[in-house]
Amino acid sequence: MMIRSATRRLAVAVTGLLLVATTAVRASAAPPSAPPTPPPAGATEPADWSPPLSTRGRYVVDAQGDRFRLKGANWDGAQGSWTGSGSVTDPANHHAGQDSHGIPLGLDRTPLPRLLADFHELGINTIRLPFSNEMIHSTTPVPDSAVAANPDLRGRTPLQVYDAVVAALSASGFAVVLNNHTNTSRWCCGLDGNERWNSRQSTRQWADDWVFMARRYASVPRVVGADLYNEVRRDLTDDPNWGLGDDHDWYAAAQLAADRILTEANPRLLIVIEGINWTGLPVDGLPHGRPVLTPARTLSHTLVDAHKLVYSAHFYGYTGPHHSGATGLGETHDARYQDLTREELAAALDDEAFFVEETGRHYTAPVWVSEFGIGAGETNQAARGWFGTITDYLADHDADFAFWPLVGFEGHDDWALLRYDAAGHRSGILDPGDWRGAAWRHLMTTPGKTGPVESVPTWRMLGTDHGDTVESLRVRSTGDWDPGAYKAACPDGLRLAGLSHTGGRGLCTDAGAPDLSSSDGAPAVVKDERYVPAGGDWASGYTKFQCPAGDFLLGYSERGARVSAALCVPARGALSGTGRTVWFDRSDNRPADAPGADFAHGAYKGQCDTGEYAAGIAFTTRLGSSPGPAALLCRALPGPSRQPGVRRPERPASTVR
Numbered sequence: 227m228m229i230r231s232a233t234r235r236l237a238v239a240v241t242g243l244l245l246v247a248t249t250a251v252r253a254s255a256a257p258p259s260a261p262p263t264p265p266p267a268g269a270t271e272p273a274d275w276s277p278p279l280s281t282r283g284r285y286v287v288d289a290q291g292d293r294f295r296l297k298g299a300n301w302d303g304a305q306g307s308w309t310g311s312g313s314v315t316d317p318a319n320h321h322a323g324q325d326s327h328g329i330p331l332g333l334d335r336t337p338l339p340r341l342l343a344d345f346h347e348l349g350i351n352t353i354r355l356p357f358s359n360e361m362i363h364s365t366t367p368v369p370d371s372a373v374a375a376n377p378d379l380r381g382r383t384p385l386q387v388y389d390a391v392v393a394a395l396s397a398s399g400f401a402v403v404l405n406n407h408t409n410t411s412r413w414c415c416g417l418d419g420n421e422r423w424n425s426r427q428s429t430r431q432w433a434d435d436w437v438f439m440a441r442r443y444a445s446v447p448r449v450v451g452a453d454l455y456n457e458v459r460r461d462l463t464d465d466p467n468w469g470l471g472d473d474h475d476w477y478a479a480a481q482l483a484a485d486r487i488l489t490e491a492n493p494r495l496l497i498v499i500e501g502i503n504w505t506g507l508p509v510d511g512l513p514h515g516r517p518v519l520t521p522a523r524t525l526s527h528t529l530v531d532a533h534k535l536v537y538s539a540h541f542y543g544y545t546g547p548h549h550s551g552a553t554g555l556g557e558t559h560d561a562r563y564q565d566l567t568r569e570e571l572a573a574a575l576d577d578e579a580f581f582v583e584e585t586g587r588h589y590t591a592p593v594w595v596s597e598f599g600i601g602a603g604e605t606n607q608a609a610r611g612w613f614g615t616i617t618d619y620l621a622d623h624d625a626d627f628a629f630w631p632l633v634g635f636e637g638h639d640d641w642a643l644l645r646y647d648a649a650g651h652r653s654g655i656l657d658p659g660d661w662r663g664a665a666w667r668h669l670m671t672t673p674g675k676t677g678p679v680e681s682v683p684t685w686r687m688l689g690t691d692h693g694d695t696v697e698s699l700r701v702r703s704t705g706d707w708d709p710g711a712y713k714a715a716c717p718d719g720l721r722l723a724g725l726s727h728t729g730g731r732g733l734c735t736d737a738g739a740p741d742l743s744s745s746d747g748a749p750a751v752v753k754d755e756r757y758v759p760a761g762g763d764w765a766s767g768y769t770k771f772q773c774p775a776g777d778f779l780l781g782y783s784e785r786g787a788r789v790s791a792a793l794c795v796p797a798r799g800a801l802s803g804t805g806r807t808v809w810f811d812r813s814d815n816r817p818a819d820a821p822g823a824d825f826a827h828g829a830y831k832g833q834c835d836t837g838e839y840a841a842g843i844a845f846t847t848r849l850g851s852s853p854g855p856a857a858l859l860c861r862a863l864p865g866p867s868r869q870p871g872v873r874r875p876e877r878p879a880s881t882v883r
Contacts, residue, residue, distance in 0.1 A: 273399030298352030306411025356407035440491030468521035471692030683737035690730035715781030724833030726826030747796035765844035788853035803862030
């Protein structure tokens with residue numbers, strides 16, 4: 227979300243001031259359980275895409291496998307608009323003087339069908355629809371004045387109004403991405419009590435709310451995504467992190483919520499995970515900046531559905547790679563994005579976000595710039611130049627995007643694409659006098675990829691850093707297959723291709739053999755050498771956990787650093803072929819082109835070729851040696867012969883167990 231008063235964002239962290247207490251409290255009553263309101267008669271419009279959406283490499287695709295580019299805007303309001311000071315009933319104390327009453331803006335002055343028609347005129351196909359956790363639980367009906375132009379919505383709670391908006395958007399052909407923007411119904415994004423997903427609630431409560439929302443709209447066909455949380459950032463005393471395993475671990479929280487949504491609520495949804503927006507104190511000489519998606523280079527997400535992950539980032543001209551956006555108190559001497567040259571801005575965008583779209587990496591996913599924007603009244607030439615440059619970049623890169631915001635009040639918020647006065651008259655970016663129009667039209671009309679998107683090999687990371695990462699629904703259905711151990715298993719359709727010697731990391735893929743598994747047959751948990759055939763000692767002197775004949779490795783478990791078990795599943799066809807031992811306890815041993823990229827940064831790794839499958843893990847428990855994986859048994863996949871990658875010569879193995 228764009229912040230109008232940048233000084234307030236993080237300057238409080240410098241001065242040590244206390245947050246203004248919010249008066250909003252979560253109602254004790256359960257959320258209303260009524261289904262979304264059906265759209266008005268005749269509101270359904272044809273669309274040229276079919277839900278649900280999923281991903282293929284860097285692209286989002288529809289149910290037919292055709293590219294679906296998220297060309298969107300943010301219809302804000304339901305996340306709250308109160309600034310945190312003064313009376314909540316006074317519009318002057320709301321962002322830009324716009325009291326949203328906790329519902330999408332504009333329903334007080336324009337009928338919903340007219341709003342939707344105006345959205346279509348913009349050319350967008352996707353609506354990012356923010357909400358707050360407080361909105362979900364509010365049982366107080368919105369005032370009649372908040373829906374004056376839509377009298378059929380009178381007497382409804384904010385959530386019930388949200389229901390009607392969601393249903394109407396879907397019926398009108400828009401893709402709807404639900405966005406948990408705030409905990410409380412308060413304008414974000416500084417030190418406001420909404421810094422983290424769990425700033426005002428537990429992670430469990432937050433995930434429970436997501437399961438509730440995903441279930442609530444599971445029957446609405448064009449609700450296509452769950453954008454988990456907006457602009458995770460530092461609070462007064464602590465930074466969020468990506469993978470430390472504590473209560474501030476955004477990586478782990480997103481993983482938890484994502485898998486719960488897909489397994490308990492709605493498996494059709496895309497899961498949108500935004501990078502970290504800010505860490506550190508905005509003081510010259512102290513560490514601070516915007517990690518954005520850079521942590522995903524070394525620790526990426528793997529969901530129970532390997533084709534549902536979308537990463538997200540926000541970019542505004544007045545912020546920068548190390549600039550909070552503050553002016554005056556809390557401002558540093560770091561460059562803002564609008565201060566960068568075209569080349570420098572492109573390099574920053576690539577480094578902070580768009581590297582994710584590189585093909586054949588464990589982190590490969592679509593990147594959605596789900597917020598960017600600027601005001602129609604902007605006079606700063608650097609800011610205007612930035613808007614032209616970033617829209618050029620998004621157009622040239624065929625990127626997915628969503629402008630902030632979509633709707634505002636005339637005379638109040640000049641950032642909005644569309645503004646409405648009290649009588650419902652429209653103005654905005656479609657008007658000839660709006661200087662932003664040329665850049666917007668360029669972005670909307672520059673040709674991009676359309677039509678069918680070819681399937682590409684998928685690579686995904688596993689880790690047992692702080693707990694289980696069992697991403698196979700098939701395996702989950704069998705229960706705890708190694709109690710007390712940290713367990714990891716590839717998503718269904720993928721197989722284990724690589725392991726690290728230390729750190730508990732694994733690499734999954736479907737390269738060379740999409741969905742190798744059989745539809746029946748129970749997984750085998752291997753904890754001894756019973757399946758090593760006579761004369762088949764492929765790692766002499768080492769303990770070997772080998773899959774039964776006809777099975778392949780899907781997962782593994784560890785107790786401490788020691789290998790605890792290999793998890794094997796039956797293949798759909800006969801598995802045979804010669805095998806080789808890939809050692810990696812003394813150096814890396816991966817194919818020359820290292821598909822999947824570095825899935826265990828700083829650790830020795832071993833990886834089978836794309837024309838192979840893994841059939842066994844070897845390790846040692848000898849004194850002074852790491853008991854982690856030391857070698858993989860890699861065997862040729864069935865089918866045409868494939869050229870294996872370059873590998874190092876085999877070395878003699880120790881004869882000591």
